[in-house]
Amino acid sequence: MRLISSLVLAGLLLQVYSQSDAVTSSGTTETTEPATSTGADYATSGTTYADESATLTITATTDYATVADLSSLFATSNSTSASSSTGPNNGTTTSSATETVLVGTSKTTTTLNGTTTTNQTASSTSSSAQPTNTVPCNGHPSFCNRKFSNITHIAAHNSPFIRPGNLASNQMLDVETQLNDGIRMLQFQAHLQNGTMYLCHTSCELLNAGTLQDYLTTVTKWLRNHPYDVIAILMGNYDVVAPQNFTAPVVNSGLIDFVYTPPTSPMPLDSWPTLAEMIFKNERAVVMLDYQANQTAIPWLLDEFSQMWETPFSPTDRNFPCTPQRPPNQGRNTRQDRMYMTNHNLNLEVDIAGISIDVPFFTLLNETNAVNGFGSAGWAVDNCTTMWNRAPNFLLVDYYNIGNFNGSVFQVAADANGVSYNRASCCGTAGTTNAAVTATVDVRRYLLVAGVLCSFLIL
Template structure:
């Protein structure tokens, strides 16, 4: 049986200039000319053509050149900057084994990241005060957890890749965690030199150009930001290429922990909140559908990590296997009236490999200019900073069981710095981590990970201040350099010395029946607004003074 894939809003009679394109049956590709002319581009005043040029492919295939942007499935790397490789000590918080430019080389054309103000990701308030004194940083949930460096540096690497690949259209999806303004993002894009590639549609409902037209005009970068905060008057007029995601795109659900369940991955509109069905959002409101297809492992009630062990099955192009990417895409296309997803986000993209599903949806049978994802999985790619080798670690979560129904997950961040070393800012924020296989045992250095410490312990009988005070006593006795502040305690020292203190701290907090040493060893909770930061630190100091008197 022949499968017909149709993208959002397609009309069967539309021609190659129609932004929505036509239904493309498998094995029946249109004839493509290979010369771009300098004639005017009809129906899209946002684009102006550049010089005549000859091309062999658009986004790795001549078959895609005369498809509209909305009529192409763009495979994407979820958390593309947050790596689980040697550069992060195989962080169990990482979403990818290989960096963003490696993903682009392998054929992915959508890169998703999360951005915080560097001074506020570990602070309860953030806001304008933080924005005034910080940079936009690529951080996974919080900068203490996984920090991939400044957004400007990452964008500069994407720009360099686009400079070297003039026939490729790239899409960015930025999660704006701290509500940075369009002006802030615009300044960073300009600093990175990538703003010139930005495509700006005339309206939120305008027809999308073909890839060929975008390449001809050299407006090859589409950037969605969620949420996008604007000023009064709107600063989006100054940076029209920065698009509010949920004015254009809807997403399916994204916190899936049971991918093989029939209800694990679905096709309904999860964001933005809407009374419209997915099919109506596409056909009536002109939304582009984004398929979230990545799974999590649940370590505790509120602790989820990317499921690296199941990535190969989850990213499989098989269309007959529950939980597989191929099946999810096929089912959604059927539910959406024959419209395939415009965007797909996956973790550990080389598994599957995920790009095979995009090729099937795009009816691409012979991609060109692409680095085979199998080759990429054995190459030296590292992170976007130091090029270290990416290891396919499938056991980072092994042996981290809670050891009992009363156990909880603890986070104990420290800073590991070699004497005399001067790490970069985002390296300084990284933490040493380890996991105890049972809450009655002392953790050992062999159980360490890069970004946080999973320490299961018993039922609580002590306040958070008492927890921190006990750890402070150990640090003082250790002779290591440490600084207590409202956001936590920073510890500096050699690997062995730091690991020894963590082991001792684990023994002490377990002996006192403490349930948690919170992510940054804060005193109080995020919702406790009656205590100031100084109050919290003073409470610990008072306990220490009382104990020594």
């Protein structure tokens, strides 16, 4: 079986490269024969969408009325604060105007076996005066008083899939580096194998990045060390299994200490809290599931499509139309009152031996993740903003570190958010140039087949 898989994978690789060389500057291919099946990167059968005719009220939620006047604690200064070894990203904060100490209070949660855990984080303040905030929430002080639904975040498509030499990889840098660089949504698909949730791309034989629990443990460690950051985690339920399969990894990893529970489902735009509110209540992880979520049973596991909609997933069209795909049959007025995600990960759809898969379009990464130009991230955000009168909440990308300069996708988000971006802050290992990273990907592109064939010979 592994022998056959290796041969199929080698064939897929050869087809990818022959197709990528046939692409013209307009984004169309000279090959007109369509693929025989969809390369969708999500479940395509057995899926349903929530009925939005009624609103589910969730009682297990934070009462922000009990929190102090956050607007006075987090002022609206637009200045940014550079992080350092003693800066806010490392858990300490000072203000030149007045000394402000962010004090942690415990948040108690119940685990699956009935025991409780507590976590210390910033949830109240002690100050002798009303200071001007210099603590950056998600990198910017001005974000603290902005609602979670009023910020454009960069999302890593298939965040865990970083294995060098594997066709199914979508990122180059590990999840901790992704978060350090500014990724604020982690997206991936999970598969149930022998009672355990694994992070696999399409098939666990193609790419298995380990267990969901191990991955979330790393994310949780990062959250504990960065108390002023809010992230989203979007899990793809590829096998359309019961949502209870996702609870143990969240609880056992410790992420349960940080999950956000909304007051209702669906959540209109104005219902979302500000980043400051989420930070003060230590509810800094918005965890979503694309299919089968049941917020009556698991209030913190959000039903994705009750909270937001998406443009076409795994797109192969360089025009990146900002038209809704999922959920279908939703009125424009409803969509205008929901968050939305622009899928901006350009793919090639390949089909061989009955296996269909979408793979990243390596040779156009510099243009796809660029600030401007046809098919660029900036171009797509501008189109979406024009069409919907507001920028997307999430911009989903492959190989986020590659663009027309290091981390150009973060410049796109900064422009949409009306803030500055320090281009020297990205990406990964200090001193790595965009040209070197691009060359690495380009070389990898031609070595993948050799790697697969070597593994075939070893078998």
